[in-house]
Amino acid sequence: MMSSACHTSNHQLQLSQARAPLTLTTRVMNEQGEWQDIALACERPLTLYLNKRELVTLMTLGEDPEALVLGYLRNQGLVENLEDIEAIQVDWEVGAAAVKTSRDVANLEELLSTRTITTGCGQGTVFGNQMARLASLDLPQWPLKQSQIYTLLDNLKTHNATYRNAGAVHGCAVCTADGEVLAFCEDIGRHNAVDTLAGRMWLQGIKPEQAIFYTTGRLTSEMVMKTAQMGISVLLSRSGATQMGLEIAMQLKLLLLARAKGRHFQVFASQQRLDLDARPTLRPGDLL
Amino acid sequence: MMSSACHTSNHQLQLSQARAPLTLTTRVMNEQGEWQDIALACERPLTLYLNKRELVTLMTLGEDPEALVLGYLRNQGLVENLEDIEAIQVDWEVGAAAVKTSRDVANLEELLSTRTITTGCGQGTVFGNQMARLASLDLPQWPLKQSQIYTLLDNLKTHNATYRNAGAVHGCAVCTADGEVLAFCEDIGRHNAVDTLAGRMWLQGIKPEQAIFYTTGRLTSEMVMKTAQMGISVLLSRSGATQMGLEIAMQLKLLLLARAKGRHFQVFASQQRLDLDARPTLRPGDLL
16 A cells, blocks of 8 residues: 655644545447436545544545545534544555554544534535634635636546446546645545545645635535635535525635536626626627 | 315325415626516425424525425424424524424434434435445336337426526426326426425325436436335436436336437436337438
């Protein structure tokens, strides 16, 4: 098994680099009775053990399992600092990820026994506690330019390899304010993709203050909360939003953009932070 | 609060009929700086108490919360028979659903403490146990006609009211072999929509033997397992499938159809059960 060490100041983190195929080919029959080979996105269970305590089984594409595990622990509030983690070892043979922390997670059993599983199309999260924790957040209120959105959408076109090949996955990205893609991830579930990027931000030292979070998934309450939790104040989606996603974005002062495709988008919250410096030229048909 | 009683033979089930708006209107700004009113799908937390024990918080559109709660308990294997349930009372004021069973759920604490939370884009489920339980299933191997698929897709067009109005929701349906829609449900998460239909099947006495399950969502492992668990052997989706969704369908002998839109579809498993009695006429351009 490959492995690497990740150094941050005095801290050394042991990481496996477990890799597995992301797609495989299968034969399907279409409506004409013709057989064709198509690519399918892989899906595999990964059971997470924190200091030998079984926590959860994540169904994942498996693109970057170490970052997924790290981001899951981060977004669930089970690990506060990257420095607390000594090792993450993923073994696809047995579908297990073993995480070792340098000190015991305070009140782990209590945290696990009292947590309320919240689920929409989501993972278990501590909804009430999380909102209380987020209420004290002071997200950076920087202004975004429309031209930066378009640069970002153009840059993303080359990244969604698995989706273009096999479909059935969601994509997420962390980008700079200028639209440069710092990290991109695809997964079966949109929450896994978000968690993987939360893990990568820690591992790569990506700062959230001037970052934009992009997702192909819908902007539900959990998606908005996770973005805020990462310290990111601009959230952009190709899909729509729910009423609660909007409410939480307003409460936490996120700039929320939905249905971003081509030159089109809709701004749902914090509209005053957007500078419309690149309005598309109206074509004759648009005025009809 | 409205309520009703549901009689099945000697059994009387007390059900609230909690209703709440499914969409609301908000103002958004587009890429031209123009403001427009659009509809948003609602999303609300519903915390489920089973005999006063808190189980889970579901983030739901709220179309049919009593059936959702019932189907959740059924699909999680926490309730084996409809007759074991005395009352389901949903109160949107406090976002709570109280379920009372006629006898204690055997080993509830043990079930809850040992269950592994499985999550893709999913809810907590007992993955390993569930597959073991499903392996003994003997799903009915009836033949399906292509013309029945087309009738079903045509019939579904009038049902997805919230999606057409506000987007951001998944739809599911239980249909007869002839394509008649027996039950339809939309929700924020595709798993909630499936669970709601599992609940409705019990409440309406819908038999699964000759039924078709339709979903707008992707055919991941959990979706295929839940369909099999309901005793349904034909699963049809507008979206794609994952490799594990396919593997489980093959193992459990489900007829699995994906990317069903217009006249197009792809058959992933149990192709021999499909009678291609309505192949679309090829237009000149199709042969190029």
